[in-house]
Amino acid sequence: MSSKKIFPGDSTNGSSGPPDYVTFKPCAHIQQVLASQARDTVLRNYSLGLKVSLLSSNKEVSYKNLENGTIVDHKKILKLRSKLLKCKSCSNNCGLLFMCLQCSNIGCFKRNHAFNHAKSAGHVFGIESNNGHLYCFRCGDYVSDPKLEEVRIAHINNSNNNVQGLQVYPIETDKKKKALILSDSRAPSLRASRGLRGFVNMGSTCFMSVILQTLIHNPFIRDYYLSGKHLGCDKEPLSCIPCCIDDIFAAFYTMDENKGFGPTALLTAAWKVKRSLAGYTEQDAHEFWQFLLDEMHKADILLLENKTEQNNQKKIENDCPCITHRTFSGELQSSITCSKCRKVTTTIDPMLDLSLEILQQNRKVAGKSLPPIRQMNLLDCLKRFTTPEKLDVLYNCSTCGHKTMVYKQLKIKKLPPVLGIQLKRFEHLSTSAKIETHVTFPLMLNMYDYILHDHDHLDKIETDLTYELFALVCHIGSVNTGHYVCLVKNRDGNWFKFDDSKVTLVSIDEVTSTKAYLLYYIIHDLSS
Template structure:
């Protein structure tokens, strides 16, 4: 079939050429739209025999009906169904004007002459232009209009859906009101919870692992990452991959068919044997059936998650799941006591460790007061700092820490274990809030307070609000203790003691003695740097970013050469603990 000048375009999609035409020879073409009914009489004997064919006629009608799902000739355009357009069987280009062989299932394009090539190679004769319904005869090398009797059978196929669409009216919404029988059935029915709460089997002094895994399960950002198939364990070929282990754990726990107890909403316990084996294979320090520190296990798993992520890097802009969720930045400002020069240093962090040593007896410290002591100025020892500006070493140099970039999920550890000449545990209770505002501890707030000498007001305040979702507790002595934890699930609180799960309240959680607290940012910013933070509560998993105030929102997470360098950030405290929390929420 000859091509018009527009057919020579080599675009990525099928162009709207060729036009509808009758071809009597290689160089003779006329537009079908310009012809009268008398002029378009069928002259091809192959097309004339189509209307009497018991095999070809049904194929012709089914082909036009199938294409009506994508396009139509008459009336207003329907709302397109969510279907991919047909593609050429040869070049795989999406077709705006497809042609279908009536003797097989071949779909091809006109512009690249794949239809003609197919018919020459296969010996097939007839193909249909799905836009016009006209028929191409390869034997005559001509387009022919469909016979009138055939067209009368095919036309309703195009118009049926549009006619039904015009007749169909949107139903008026009516709320369901149960009748007497339905009310009786509902009152006696068992309530099936939407989410299964499952504990973890103790595999031999593995309570430290159970509490961290529960914190991971109830982390909304980490949960959304794995449940949205960001890492598929069935497609990953790595051996002893921690990402695969967590992917399988989330799939097992959130599988509604995982032997759920209908009455209590609790499922059978999970035995994380494979995850434990993977931890041992990747970390010699954690290998063996011995009691380990929960915080140490937390950092170990984060390291292994980072190593197993496909997009992990060792640069300053790592976008692996660990840095998207847990990574923040600390700023350390060292001020020379002689010339006043300030030397700032920015370090990455995955969590914050707060000292409890030095708290006055008889006073209950608060999490807010511990954070204030963490960000207070401290005097450096003599000759510990040499100023880069005046090259002097003075005993009056001061150092002050502040949080330059807040992470989406904030993990705070209270350092209760001492390992000096003899191991000891600090059992001092710490009052912690259900909601905490982190703005007073940011670099922007502390810098403003230093410059202006007053408490700064940062807007909006809700940008810095964090909400508690998990707490890890340690009971007993250092070497003979036991880990338990609290976690929030769908605004309900539960206490997890290995495989035992009990319903509780936020008030009971806040009255416990915390070892680790997990907070999630209440408001996430889906702004310009959209690749910094994963989606969490509402939007589909894409990649939101977190803004921490005008001066500190821009910096991206920083990844050091070794993640072990950023596992613990702490500071000694000797200040008074009389302050109260900035904000507390209880049930």
């Protein structure tokens, strides 16, 4: 699969950062720098960085030679660009590169050279090579400032702006759109809602709607259904859940209708398989996600077995070829270290997503109330998840024979193409409770710090570890009477809020200020 297929129609193509229409929030770090003596240098460097970044790899922008008025070949632009833009540490010139805001360093994101520079030189801002957005390595996210944004917009809008002797202007072309339409095997109607459709709430069924939306807008799942992969199923429609999902895809991508869809068939099929889903009590969206994924796995395995009768069972067990596992499965390594002899015992478990603890707003330790935690970051949750922890129980070490204290540490051994993260907001102890702590999260997530770095296979680090957020589910209200909504990035890179049958365009600010319960990230650069 080429990187362009991640979000076809995305104006900046799959290998670049967030699209151009985005405006980010200022962070304390950038404000501090702009208030200091470094302001002039920073603004000058930002301007320079923008000039280079605007020699974009976007084919829909053409360049005219100002001397003779001829259009400059796109290949020449790319050559010029790759000459100017190279990681100073590894000479890598593809993927995301960051130009330092405070010095002349250029570092790549892929091999963490940009981050290393931020760490060692204390220069925490990088200008993204593809669109001139500013990344703060302290915040782990894109940031902006009204002054910087003014400079950036001026650069983009100023048509007389002379970029390396070239003038920038976009050439209209609908070739890409045509190719997109042709690429869908089901040839959708031109007026089709293209996935932007809500679900009618059929009595506390929002837990189901939000999960369906995250699957409908998941490029892997979408490609699977839209290319007719489940059409070979010969089960009775109302007894096969993936068949019902298939119908939903047809209704969402090939019909002119954009009124809310009533998922009656899926609801009926789901009730048949899982009795506990019946009734009008609010269900947990994460449990429903697991349930749907399992149903998709079972149905797909059946289809694959029918197709290749002699396919040996072993292969399927080790590395399941079904759509669920190809999309979501990864591996988690847990290692137990004996505190006496330091012997490490490791086990590897499959994972479909990560479930992360969040610190409670009102914590009590030994009867004393600790100061409330109003906000934490997803990176903190991931860090806690992968930090060694002393276990409460003593272990009999088989190596040194001592009954002793042990440390346990989790690391991700294999990352999936789509990384699901559950923030454990619900506690079901003697009573059910919901943790309301706001957990901030980055739009681009680098997983480098949380994976297992296998020193025998250093080449593994070469693979891209950057993930891009494309969907999130949030729960509003109390444990039993709440409501689910979800936010999803569509094919064009715009964010939409799905609240039952209501679909609205939302700003990036609204996305990042959401109290997320489930987050779905997709690997940023599939071509690597």
